[in-house]
Amino acid sequence: MTLNKQIDTKLLLKYINKTADAKEIEQVNAWLEEDKLNENTILQMAKIYHQQCTLERIKQRNSDKALRVVQQRIRNKSRRIFIQRTTVAASLLIGLLGIGSFLLQYRQEESPMITVSTNAGMRSQLTLPDNTIVYLNAASTITYPSRYTSNKREVQLSGEAYFKVVHDPARPFIVHTSDERVNVRVLGTEFTLQAYEKDKLIQATLVEGSVQVGVRGKKGSVLMFPDDKVTYDIENDKIYRRKVNTTQETAWMRGCLIFKDTPMPEVLRQLANFYSVEFNVVDEVIHNYTFTGAFENKPLFQILDYMKISSKINYVMSYPEDQDERKPTIKLMKIK
Template identity: 45%
Template sequence: MEKENRHIISNEPDETVLLKYISETASEEERIRVDDWLRDDEDRENVLLQLAAIDHALRTKERIASRNPLDAFSKVKRRIKLSQRKYWIDRAYLAAVCFLGVLILSTAISYWTQKGIGGETQIVTVQANAGMRTHFNLPDGTVAYLNSGSVLSYPLHYDKKERRVTLTGEAYFKVTHNPEQPFIVSVANDRMRVKVLGTEFNLQSYKNENIVQTTLVSGSVNIEAVRKGDIVSNIKLKPSERAVYDISSGSVSIASVNTEYDTAWKEGRLMFKDMPIPQVLKKLSYFYNVRFDVKDSVINTYRFTGTFENKLLSQILDYLKISSQIDYTIKQMTSDDSSGIQNETVILKKMR
């Protein structure tokens, strides 16, 4: 059995061979090798198409403003001239074009090979650009929505036992049901995991925060607290419940909520109901990629209610000014942002 496993791994084409196959630069031996690999497992056809989309996105991102992504991706389709697989190319064609059109404009994409037990894993990382939101399909058909600046990493081809992804920031998942292969989201350097079979939920876990928030819309999820690689606690959520996990203390609080308030961001809406101003500012800072500097501490005692759909930050700040007597000044970025993402600063003061 050990020899058989080594034989399978050694004959599986790596990403270099697959990219040569897509670009029609592969040798005859390599083409035959990829053809055999595709015939062995139908799921591999989706892997090949995703790799084609990612590679094409990376190569054309700088020129996207002057090119039509539909026409561009049609070239990839023509290069994969395999008449016996015309069905799956046509079926996935439009989805892949959407992948290109949406992701190139709203995200940064990276792709690399990670060595691990049992061979190499191709990892894709998608980051929503600052101040923008995006959504895309994962290899199993699960839909992932990313909030501004959020990062999601996933393998191009899942492990057979689980579908594991890693999140930093905020994301909404519509998970494809598969009882044989649980979907797992790892956050906070794998100190917490959300494990599901098929469901819809929102997950928030930002890099420099100790709070992880999970809001379940439908189905069920298991929240696993992890310490030194071992699961130390397991909590199951029901629909319309929100769990707030404090990583530093290990405490978890669960409350029944209107899930729309936690998930409306993916549709460009922000909803607040009697929310403390510090929480309002936190949501605004992530949504618009800004930093708030509160000069009068009394502002932090205020509460706020309002719903905004596809509004500019200045429009929301104007509403705050009228309703809560909070004056503001937006300090524009003046430094070079080549060293990383820069944030505008909004200075808040109580109106005199």
């Protein structure tokens, strides 16, 4: 695993504002050596950081001067750097366990906002300002403030993420889904939340501690305990709770896919996100199937071959002429 896949936003900010220690500086310098893209990344980040910080900070420091300081430190490494100065929101490729899309969006607010997105097939790990650790699954986006200034710690999620929340009784941690339908409120705990925008279900699974799940328009909230999985059915406006195997529910963090009598639509959704493909189900009866299997870092064709044997489903994979615009498409047909 290379450094450019592990570098932390907080560490880069310390490097930019000269609060990093010798060991941290060495780590960032090594990361800069990994890829020329990393140089552009930190320079754009420096521009954003110093231009869009709070009014007090802007008064104290000159953003262009601060940017030149970072620029000079990298130039001292005798590397030519191209700097883009026209953007105030940078799309950065930093992923963990793959190259994810890392987008920083700083707005004119008291606390600038940061948005991190992963492409389909990628995962990422990040540390929030309160040291809460977040593992972001494929095709997911999280937005959070660069620092917490109120009595609450709030983030917004579209997709799926595992949260390892730092305990802070004075400041509850709240996760909002992107459509604001559901929020999860905790003090300090570990849980997953799955809320993809196009999905009809929003699901929360508790690994450790306790959380409260609130649904817009419903009175009160659902109190969850370890091994609980709460599902909100958007179409039927109903909430369900059941006990689950949390090891299976969090297997994606380890690069694993585990299915146990899983409905085929859910299987295909997970495979589509994990491998960055699209499925075209020719025979509708396939949607009624269930699927069981465990796969650790397996190529997609091996899973499809297993599905062909176990579920009698044939597949044909096609690749678009323009690789930049469309994903590979997999046509699924029942074997007769």
